[in-house]
Amino acid sequence: MNMKITPFISNNNIYSQKSEKNSPAFGTTHRYYKNANGEFGTNTWPFRDDIDWKALSEYEKKHFKNTQKVNLVQFASSDGSEAYTQIISLIENNPSADDKKFFPIKAFDIDPEVVKAAQSRLLNTMTFDRVSLQMNTENYDKYFKETGKKLDIKDDIKFDSVKTLEVSKILTDKVVFENADMYKVLAKMEDNSNTILMCRNILGYFDDNKIENFIKLVAEKLKKGSLFLIGEHDTRISFTERYLGENGFTKVMKHVFKKL
Numbered sequence: 001m002n003m004k005i006t007p008f009i010s011n012n013n014i015y016s017q018k019s020e021k022n023s024p025a026f027g028t029t030h031r032y033y034k035n036a037n038g039e040f041g042t043n044t045w046p047f048r049d050d051i052d053w054k055a056l057s058e059y060e061k062k063h064f065k066n067t068q069k070v071n072l073v074q075f076a077s078s079d080g081s082e083a084y085t086q087i088i089s090l091i092e093n094n095p096s097a098d099d100k101k102f103f104p105i106k107a108f109d110i111d112p113e114v115v116k117a118a119q120s121r122l123l124n125t126m127t128f129d130r131v132s133l134q135m136n137t138e139n140y141d142k143y144f145k146e147t148g149k150k151l152d153i154k155d156d157i158k159f160d161s162v163k164t165l166e167v168s169k170i171l172t173d174k175v176v177f178e179n180a181d182m183y184k185v186l187a188k189m190e191d192n193s194n195t196i197l198m199c200r201n202i203l204g205y206f207d208d209n210k211i212e213n214f215i216k217l218v219a220e221k222l223k224k225g226s227l228f229l230i231g232e233h234d235t236r237i238s239f240t241e242r243y244l245g246e247n248g249f250t251k252v253m254k255h256v257f258k259k260l
């Protein structure tokens with residue numbers, strides 16, 4: 001089944017740059033590649049503003065207050081930007097010793113090149129990303145350091161303002177990046193009502209019937225109380241939200257759904 005490939009267009013088009021592929025865009029990593037299932041796009045950046053990260057982390061802590069271990073799983077994890085965003089949000093908002101129950105995040109992406117980048121503990125950033133990180137944490141210098149090392153991601157669009165940052169062990173120790181297809185991981189997943197499944201800005205690339213089938217599988221796997229997170233790209237051009245409603249999920253905040 002082929003994916004719908006749509007150009008990544010940002011309203012916040014401050015880093016518009018002509019690329020060979022198409023589209024004005026911004027984002028730490030922006031790469032196209034092909035595999036047996038079709039043409040894919042990776043496009044991500046830290047503190048992607050389609051979710052209220054502070055409110056989310058506070059909700060996660062409250063919701064799983066009486067849970068000893070939370071199974072935090074991330075599909076479509078790309079270069080690590082999103083995992084670092086979730087970790088910073090969890091450790092900085094209402095911090096407590098109990099926060100360790102959320103870690104390590106188990107992060108999966110089907111693209112071996114982008115997984116290799118995430119595993120390198122380096123992160124390519126543009127000015128927008130660094131400003132966004134600095135606005136969202138007072139501990140920027142604790143988490144990220146400029147480095148002479150270069151992170152070369154094959155087929156990534158090269159922007160002039162890219163700086164490679166070294167990511168501190170404070171963050172990298174809290175996530176494990178693995179190269180895997182989310183379908184295979186989902187098929188083996190066991191839930192005990194303690195799962196947060198992040199699957200953001202990927203379903204929107206699939207055809208509708210594939211999205212619906214995926215949501216049905218998620219609904220079979222997740223038990224009452226577990227959370228499922230999607231993104232703007234999933235809601236804007238697909239019926240993902242409708243399928244979630246039809247398969248036993250209720251919306252608890254923008255792009256965050258709870259299994260009933």
Ligand SMILES: C[S@@+](CC[C@H](N)C(=O)[O-])C[C@H]1O[C@@H](n2cnc3c(N)ncnc32)[C@H](O)[C@@H]1O
Pocket residue numbers: 040041042043044045048075076077078079082108109110111114180181182183199200201202231
């Ligand atoms: C647009 S990026 C989204 C990144 C991040 N979740 C975010 O919201 O910023 C989509 C990612 O999904 C990955 N992907 C595509 N199909 C996948 C699959 N079947 N299993 C795991 N990852 C997949 C791509 O390699 C790409 O890195």
